[in-house]
Amino acid sequence: MKERILKSNYYKNYKSQLTILLVALLFVIVIPILFAITLFASDQLGTSDIGKLILFLLLVPLACFSPGLIYFGYKLLFVKINVNKxxxxxxxxxxxxxxxxxxxxxxxxxxxxxxxxxxxxxxxxxxxxxxxxxxxxxxxxxxxxxxxxx
CATH class of the missing domain: 2.40.50 (OB fold (Dihydrolipoamide Acetyltransferase, E2P))
Structure with a gap:
């Protein structure tokens, strides 16, 4: 029964939604951060005003994605942890x-x-x-x- 639950469309749907959010988060946050770090030296990024502005602007999308990540992650973990119940x-x-x-x-x-x-x-x-x-x-x-x- 455990395998059937983990292969159900319910579980697959939430897993695919979480994957889509993580890929979107990768393109919106991680790649621009790596680009910003290569533009500025890593020691100047945290101390200069431009570096702080870039970090702030890159953390704003994280706040937008976090509710979806928490929701879909909770649904997946709840099913996976309690699959035997x-x-x-x-x-x-x-x-x-x-x-x-x-x-x-x-x-x-x-x-x-x-x-x-x-x-x-x-x-x-x-x-x-x-x-x-x-x-x-x-x-x-x-x-x-x-x-x-x-």
Whole structure:
């Protein structure tokens, strides 16, 4: 079950989002910092006013990227650390909601587990995205408020 959770579209989606943010951060911050260090000597970078201005302007994008890095990193680590605590259930899809006005890579679904619990989850682009329909039985892994369709 551990391998199935780590290969699920839920986990892959957050991993790809984190990778995209890290690559964007690399191009926005790391490469300009290396360029600035080569322009100015490293001992002048921290002492001159121009060096302080460049460092400040390069740290501003870091503040913009940090909420996304923290969010996607938390989601990945939470699933990876607690992968053995997930319990496997069979559920029936009750409702499917696809965003109408905005393009997205997921569909919101409501899943009824054992005729008692109604959980909400997302089906990300991948294996089940086009095949999903009402009344379909799916295997879900549940831990706390996270429901992963396997």
């Amino acid at each position: 997930f319990k496997l259930y069979t559920g029936t899809i009750q409702d499917i909601n696809t965003p109408v006005y905005f393009r997205s890579n997921y569909r919101d679904v409501s899943i009824q587990i054992e005729n008692t619990y109604l959980h909400h989850s997302k089906v990300f682009k991948g294996e089940l995205y086009d095949e999903i329909h009402k009344g379909m039985e799916v295997e879900v892994a549940v831990y706390q408020d996270i429901v992963i369709i396997i």
